Amino acid sequence: MSTFAELLLNGVSLGSVYALIALGFVVIFRATEVVNFAHASLLLAGGYVTATLHDDIGFWPALLAGIAGAALVGAAVEFLVMRRYRGADHSVLAIVTIGVDILLTTELTRRIGTDVLALGDPWGDAVLTVGPISLAHTRIAAFVAAALLITAFLLAFRYTTWGVAMRAAAESAETAALMGVRLGRVSLGAWAVAGGLAAVAALFLTVFPTPGLERATSLAALKAFPAAILGGLDSTTGALVGGLLVGVTESLATGYQSDLTFLGRGLGDLAPYLVMTAILLIRPAGLFGTKELARV
Amino acid sequence: MSEVLATPGEASGTPRPTRRRPAWLTRTRTYVWTACAVLLLALPFYLDRFWLQAGLFAMAAAIGAIGINLLTGSTGQLSLGHAFFLAVGAYGYCVFAADGGGGDGLTGLGLPTWIAAVLAVLVAGVAGGLFSPIAGRLQGAYLGIATLALIFIGQHVLFNARDLTGGFNGRDVPPLSLFGLTFDDRELVVADVPFGSAEKLWYAGLVLLLGCALFARGVLRGRPGRAMNAIRDHRIAAGVIGVPVARYRAAVFVLSSMYAGLAGVLLALVFQRTVPDYFGITLSLEYLAMIVIGGLGSVSGAVLGAAFVSLLPQLLTRYSDALPLVSAPGTGGIAPGEASRYLYGAAVVAVVLFLPGGLVRVTAGHRARTHPGEER
Numbered sequence: 214m215s216t217f218a219e220l221l222l223n224g225v226s227l228g229s230v231y232a233l234i235a236l237g238f239v240v241i242f243r244a245t246e247v248v249n250f251a252h253a254s255l256l257l258a259g260g261y262v263t264a265t266l267h268d269d270i271g272f273w274p275a276l277l278a279g280i281a282g283a284a285l286v287g288a289a290v291e292f293l294v295m296r297r298y299r300g301a302d303h304s305v306l307a308i309v310t311i312g313v314d315i316l317l318t319t320e321l322t323r324r325i326g327t328d329v330l331a332l333g334d335p336w337g338d339a340v341l342t343v344g345p346i347s348l349a350h351t352r353i354a355a356f357v358a359a360a361l362l363i364t365a366f367l368l369a370f371r372y373t374t375w376g377v378a379m380r381a382a383a384e385s386a387e388t389a390a391l392m393g394v395r396l397g398r399v400s401l402g403a404w405a406v407a408g409g410l411a412a413v414a415a416l417f418l419t420v421f422p423t424p425g426l427e428r429a430t431s432l433a434a435l436k437a438f439p440a441a442i443l444g445g446l447d448s449t450t451g452a453l454v455g456g457l458l459v460g461v462t463e464s465l466a467t468g469y470q471s472d473l474t475f476l477g478r479g480l481g482d483l484a485p486y487l488v489m490t491a492i493l494l495i496r497p498a499g500l501f502g503t504k505e506l507a508r509v
Numbered sequence: 510m511s512e513v514l515a516t517p518g519e520a521s522g523t524p525r526p527t528r529r530r531p532a533w534l535t536r537t538r539t540y541v542w543t544a545c546a547v548l549l550l551a552l553p554f555y556l557d558r559f560w561l562q563a564g565l566f567a568m569a570a571a572i573g574a575i576g577i578n579l580l581t582g583s584t585g586q587l588s589l590g591h592a593f594f595l596a597v598g599a600y601g602y603c604v605f606a607a608d609g610g611g612g613d614g615l616t617g618l619g620l621p622t623w624i625a626a627v628l629a630v631l632v633a634g635v636a637g638g639l640f641s642p643i644a645g646r647l648q649g650a651y652l653g654i655a656t657l658a659l660i661f662i663g664q665h666v667l668f669n670a671r672d673l674t675g676g677f678n679g680r681d682v683p684p685l686s687l688f689g690l691t692f693d694d695r696e697l698v699v700a701d702v703p704f705g706s707a708e709k710l711w712y713a714g715l716v717l718l719l720g721c722a723l724f725a726r727g728v729l730r731g732r733p734g735r736a737m738n739a740i741r742d743h744r745i746a747a748g749v750i751g752v753p754v755a756r757y758r759a760a761v762f763v764l765s766s767m768y769a770g771l772a773g774v775l776l777a778l779v780f781q782r783t784v785p786d787y788f789g790i791t792l793s794l795e796y797l798a799m800i801v802i803g804g805l806g807s808v809s810g811a812v813l814g815a816a817f818v819s820l821l822p823q824l825l826t827r828y829s830d831a832l833p834l835v836s837a838p839g840t841g842g843i844a845p846g847e848a849s850r851y852l853y854g855a856a857v858v859a860v861v862l863f864l865p866g867g868l869v870r871v872t873a874g875h876r877a878r879t880h881p882g883e884e885r
Contacts, residue, residue, distance in 0.1 A: 248650035297862045304587060304649040305861055308801050312857030315794055319850040323843065435657065435790075442654045476669075483665045486658035490643065493655055497646040 215345035220468040221461060226352040228460020229359035233414040234437030235444065235452035236363060237407030242446050243383040244403035248307040251290060252411060253434035254317035259283030259412025260332065260419055260426045261321055267333035275333065280412040286317070287408025291401050322428045330419075330426040338421045355417035362413060366406070367449065375402060383447075432482075436463070439489035445502020454500060459485040549715060553708040561707035562779060563823040568714040569775040571815035574799040575725045575808055576768020581797065582805035583729060584761045585741030587649055590640075590656030591796045593663035594633045594766040596788035598773025599682075600667070600674050601629030603783060606683045615680055616672045622685045626774050633770025634763050641759035648744065648758075660790050667785035679784035682777045685713070692778065710778055717775065718812070721768060725808045728764070737761060738806070795819075798853045802860050804867025813868050817856075822849040 234256060241249045263279030270278070290313055298306055336350040370376040381389040382399045390396050411434070418433050419426045440459040444451025466473070467481030492500060553561060577591045605625030607617030620628070637644070643655050667674045674680065684706065685692045692709045728734055739747035740754055748754050777783050795818055803814025825845035843851075860867055 248653065250653070294858055294862070300865060304585060305805075305865075307587060307650040307653065308581075308797060309858055309861045311794055311797055312801070312854050312861070315798065315850055315854030315857065319847050319854065323847050432790075438654045438657055442651060446651065478669060479665060483661055486661045489655065490658045493643050493647065497643075497651075 216468065218346050219348065220464050222346070222348055223352055223468075224461030224464030225457060226356040226359075226460070227464055228440075228457035229356050229363070230414050230417045230456075231437045231440045231459050232453045232456025233359050233362060233410045233417075234434060235441035235456050236366065236449060237410040238437060238441045239444075239446060239449055239452045240379075240403045241400075241407050242441075243449075244379050245291075245295065245400040246303045247295065247310065248303075248446070249310050249407070250307060251310040251314040251317060252407065252437065253431040254314045254321065255283050255287050255290075255408045256411035256415045256418075256434040257321045257426075257431045258286045258317060259408065260415030260430060261325065261330070263412070263416060264330035264332050264419075264426050267331075272333045272335055276413075276416060279415070280409045283408035283412035283415075284405040285408070287404035287406075287411075288401050291404035295400065295404075296397065318431055322431075325426065325428055328427070329424045332416055332419050332426060334416065334420045336420065349421055351417070351420040351422075355420075358413060358417065362410065363453065366410070370449065379403065436482075436485045439485045443489045443492045443499055445499030447503055448499070448501040451499055451501035458488060462488050550712075553711045558705065558707050559823075559827070561711055563820055565707065565710055565714050565779045566776070566823070567816045567819045568718045569772045569779060570796075570799065570819040571718055571812040572721045572775065573769050573772030573796055574803070574811035574815040575721055576765040576772070577796050578800040578803075578806065578808070578811040579725060579728065579737070579768070580761050580765035582800050582807070582811070583734065583741060584737040584758065585649060586644070586758060586762065587653035587797075588656045588762070588765070589653050589790065589793045589797070590659030590663075591765075591769050592788045592790065592792035593656075593659040594637060594769035595773035595776065595792065596663050596667060596783075596785070597633040597636050597766075598629045598770030599777035599783045599788075600680075600773075601632040601770065602626055602774045602777055603680050603682055604673055605629060606685075607680070608683075615675055622683060623687050626685065626771075629774050630767050630770040633773065634767040637763040637766025638759070640766075641762055644762035645755035645759035657790070660793060663788060664785060667788065674783075674785065677785065679782055682781050682783060684781075685710075685778055687713070706781070707779075710775075714775060717771065721771065722808050722812065725768075729806075729808065733757070741806075795853075798857050800867075801857045802853065802867060804869035807867075807869050810867050810869040817868070818849075818853050821852060822846050825849050 234252065237255075238249060238252050241247060241252075259279045259282060261279075262282035263275045266278050267275035269275075290310075294309060294313060295306065298309065334351065336354055339350040340347050341350060341353065342348075370379065378389070378394045379399050379402070381392065381394055382396055386396055389399075414434070414437075415426070415430070419430060423433075436459055437456070440455035441452055442455070443458065444453070444455030462484045463481045466484035470478070470480055473480055496502075552564070556564075573591065573595060577588060580586050580588050602622075602625050604616060605618050605620045605628050606622045607615065608619045618625075640656075640659065644652060647655055668676055690709070692706050692713065729737075736747065736752045736757055739750070739752055740757055744754055799814035799818045800811050801814070802817055803812065804810025822845055825848050829845050864870065
């Protein structure tokens with residue numbers, strides 16, 4: 214039972230990190246209707262900046278720099294590439310983000326090489342033990358940070374002018390533009406925010422018990438895609454639920470791996486995708502996605 | 510044959526003052542195509558093994574790219590799962606063709622190799638069909654993310670089903686034999702040129718590529734192609750005029766996975782060994798890059814893009830000494846593989862932004878301008 218509780222808590226913590234990534238993904242989709250396949254490379258960029266700077270300027274400034282760096286990369290992608298597209302077809306833009314992803318990932322993995330970079334976090338491998346359950350400090354920090362950020366984001370999304378502008382743009386870009394919402398600024402903001410969230414997620418994907426930032430980190434980040442889509446691409450609630458679902462499934466599948474040996478090793482990495490496939494079979498628009506209504 | 514064709518013109522009595530040469534004889538295109546064909550047929554007699562293999566990769570890639578272009582370019586359904594179907598084709602061929610009693614302890618059915626190749630393609634189609642409940646209902650980029658699942662499921666199976674796939678180390682590919690001709694390295698001398706596996710496969714690859722390209726062109730020019738374009742351009746309108754959208758999406762998905770399966774078989778035959786690492790997400794992205802660079806929705810675009818993306822790393826590897834910025838792997842500079850990824854990543858972005866329609870539109874520039882409505 215205590216194993217189960219541990220796995221569940223770890224899963225929730227991991228899931229909240231996935232939710233952070235998925236949230237950024239959903240924000241970009243809502244603001245610009247672009248499915249951003251370059252999201253994993255934004256995350257890698259944030260993690261890389263933090264990893265290279267933390268020795269010189271300390272962990273917290275490095276983390277801030279990482280967040281700023283990823284936000285900057287996101288904004289640059291929007292400004293230099295997305296804005297230049299003159300066509301109307303958003304699925305072509307999704308392919309552009311794949312091109313951007315190839316570029317960014319190649320550059321970052323070339324810099325990282327075969328190294329495993331530490332991010333210099335203050336939690337180390339300390340473990341908190343309450344009764345029969347022990348939990349790494351990093352996991353608790355991940356959950357708290359993700360919860361705070363997500364709450365702050367959702368409040369901003371609801372109550373600030375920026376949030377209102379973004380929701381208006383998502384509702385109807387043309388009307389919003391006529392009402393004086395500057396669409397360029399909205400989508401620039403969306404990309405920057407998504408980058409920043411991804412940088413925070415990069416930190417928590419690479420701290421204990423994972424060894425550190427390496428090439429494969431971007432593969433871990435890809436798990437936020439199933440999280441986003443199984444919740445529904447246009448739903449922030451969906452991103453949260455999807456993230457938690459993916460995190461808990463992965464944690465349970467990894468934890469009970471020894472009982473499931475007939476399915477092969479490394480089941481934890483596969484579980485999110487299986488859950489996504491199962492949910493998409495039943496609800497093609499995701500759990501909370503608005504079912505597309507078409508008016509002719 | 511020509512006499513038979515000539516008679517109706519004379520018999521019908523249409524006033525033709527002079528016998529003009531047929532229209533196809535006066536077109537430059539005919540001559541360009543003939544020159545290309547002769548060149549391609551002659552190449553094995555002049556090129557060394559390295560270039561022949563590079564060419565064969567390009568042919569296999571072209572077949573796969575035609576397949577994904579039917580799906581993504583013509584029907585507007587993004588797929589990141591193409592590498593999975595390539596893997597199904599490659600490993601399917603190995604399993605069907607290999608001898609079960611081999612020393613490696615891997616499963617093999619020992620079927621005649623050409624049956625194995627056909628079965629492998631069919632299995633890839635079945636795999637695509639199994640995914641059709643999702644492929645038929647999701648659209649565009651949604652499907653792209655959903656097909657990510659295929660990559661990871663594929664990798665999982667490849668690493669874990671050791672009896673079938675040989676696990677991490679992969680397995681050897683039995684050489685193809687057809688009509689008593691075996692495509693292996695036992696030398697066969699044609700016109701003083703020793704014919705190894707690469708030379709023989711070259712011709713098989715050419716025939717397959719030609720067949721695949723013609724079939725895809727037929728599909729695109731006929732009723733199904735119009736339906737597919739209608740689904741891409743306006744799904745609801747397509748449904749209203751009676752196109753069964755979900756069924757078409759599923760069918761195109763199956764067709765595209767069969768193309769991928771065939772490409773996988775050819776790749777396996779060229780490599781002579783299949784390893785699971787190759788069939789990862791990078792490969793899927795490469796295929797998407799090919800069709801975007803070449804031109805979405807066109808067969809020749811897919812071939813062009815495939816040649817560009819798959820020959821680029823080989824070229825850079827071969828000439829890495831002579832090129833600035835590029836250096837041999839492991840020496841600290843930019844490795845050829847990375848350099849080519851920079852180039853085609855940038856090419857994808859540049860093509861979409863500045864050259865909608867891809868490279869084929871450059872060669873056929875004047876036609877693009879006369880039919881602006883086709884742009885999409």
